[in-house]
Amino acid sequence: MYILLSGNPPFYDETEEENTDMHNRIIFCRIVAGEFEFDSPYWDEISPTAKELVCRLMEVDPMLRITAQNALSHGWIAGNGASEKNLKEGVCAQFEKNFAKAKWRVRGIYYHTQQSCTTCQVPLKIVLITLL
Template sequence: EEFCEIFRAKEKTTGKLYTCKKFLKRDGRKVRKAAKNEIIILKMVKHPNILQLVDVYITRKEYFIFLELATGREVFDWILDQGYYSERDTSNVIRQVLEAVAYLHSLKIVHRNLKLENLVYYNRLKNSKIVISDFHLAKLENGLIKEPCGTPEYLAPEVVGRQRYGRPVDCWAIGVIMYILLSGNPPFYEEADEDDYENHDKNLFRKILAGDYEFDPPYWDDISQAAKELVTRLMEVEQDQRITAEEAISHEW
């Protein structure tokens, strides 16, 4: 759901460029809630791999959220161009995402919408860091969360099954991201029929609930056992068996 407009803003005095997210209050309660939520969460966090909040400006009709500007591309676009990443490049991306997520989890924040489109290169340099963007679904975990939300292909079994869930959903999503980066394919895939989206999601969700994915040849033939093992630990169907972000950082891979 598009809650807001995003554009570049220039600070007149310094000429510095920022990202600006504009939420219109008249778009309803859901949008107001999303804006307030993002502001609360972003004010709590400061981490090199999270797009930093710069300023918030609230008028009678709008919320403006100003963030650092990431000038690099989405990881998603790289994958579309390249097909897949090497293990070295994948581990570089995944390590940074795990560091950011372990930090969020230490603050009891669940991101709930980790996906390739929300991972962005900070600048266009070859060794640019990765930053996580888009916190409108992030939530403070006081008790477990019930409401399902997120992007279908990345949803953890406990979200699909409408059980209570918490921080482990982010680790599952990182497993899905890692799988896609290494192989160029999503772990759970269902051919989309234009007229039958409902059945598409049903079949997709059935696979997710069963943890029904494979390391398909030829894509996985040359990938190390350690990499496969970490994907398996991140995509553990039982949330209490799943590896945490903190543990995953020190995994041998």
């Protein structure tokens, strides 16, 4: 949902060169920690209810995360909390920019599920549950 609304991945690292071990490790740790932001200008036109649902879907703790059934009855999906603005053009442009280069490969994330993340010390079991 995050990607569909903004065209950008929720977890990224601009400080390291792409596809390096440190770059992948930073992204991996951000995923596990649930560290993401609603970056401007991509999220400026997104409704507060959509952002609230994204936050609830991205909750790291599975016991606190919204269920699929509850997400379907959330006000943004079932009600009228969505903005009337057409996001297609901006989202498609960002999506192409971010994903055409294959810069967010699953391979890098998979690599880190096979090793311990020394910077955040997260057990493999927690990583797999989080990724699912």
